[in-house]
Amino acid sequence: MCLCICALKWQQRKRFKALFWGLNLMFITFFSSGLTMFLTRANSQLFTAIKWLTSAAAVTMALSVGSSAYAAQEPATATEDAAAAVFSSEQKAAIERIVHDYLVEHPEVLVEVAQSLEAKQMYVQEQALTEAIEFFRQDEFIPRRGDVNAPHYLIEFFDYNCGYCKVVRDFTKRLAEDYDLVTIYVEFPILSALSVRASAIGLALFAQDPEKYLRYQDLLMTADTRITSEDQIKDAVKAVGGDYDKLSEAVNNDPRIQKALRKNMELGQKMGVQGTPYFILDGTVIRGAVKDYSTFTDIIEAAQDSSKK
Secondary structure, eight states: OHHHHHHHHHSOHHHHHHHHHHHHHHHHHHHHHHHHHHHHHHGGGHHHHHHHHHHHHHHHHHHHHHHHHHHHOSOOOHHHHHHHTOOOHHHHHHHHHHHHHHHHHOTHHHHHHHHHHHHHHHHHHHHHHHHHHHHHHHOTTSOEESOTTOSEEEEEEEOTTOHHHHHHHHHHHHHHHHSSEEEEEEEOOOSOHHHHHHHHHHHHHHHHOHHHHHHHHHHHHSOSSOOOSHHHHHHHHHHTTOOHHHHHHHHHHOHHHHHHHHHHHHHHHHHTOOSSOEEEETTEEEESOOOOTHHHHHHHHHHHHHHHO
């Protein structure tokens, strides 16, 4: 940073602009040539290594451009600015060699950067989790079963074609019977186009009649087979007394439906949701298929014990 400031003092504002664009060009060039090396050396740490490389490259670039700029002492034209931002093959090789040698001598840097990045990612996901919990518990266009003011809540991300979601459904229904709990259903269609269609029709039905929606969802989530045809969605709608044509029209005309699906995907991505089922039980995340009912009950019992202290 000090070097960059010095370069700025030495030269006019145009030369600082040349430095800025030179840094970007250099990073792109170096990334292309050094990708194979870091895939081999860093593996899963690739992105953290690249992040460190950006800083190291910035220092090198500041030295190079700052020194040449100081020597010139002339106003730079657009052509000169562009030329200053281009490295020769020898310069690029020198930069690669400097960074390579440093990482070989100090491999602990990659570990430190990886740990820092992981901590930042965890912080971002924790913030996103708090945001999502607040949104899903308060938004009126999120389907739910039970008293919204219940002391416990279970937020479930599900896909109508998710087999594990269907297996766990018996546990979540039992949980709602054993405890004063509200179950909040997050339509998260990621497995197929028919999953998206089933979710959109479901939300349209929820907007018209929440009780019919819950019966519709139960029919599709207790079926032993995947949704492979739109006729299966139509049959479920008909079985609960809905009008499929009107629901299809609502999907096209009610902006809340697409907005809700986009919001679900957005929040899921921020939290790092990579598949279904995905649960948030009283603030605790549970990923994937749950094989034991006690996985849920232990969390609730712990929450109850904590509230008594």
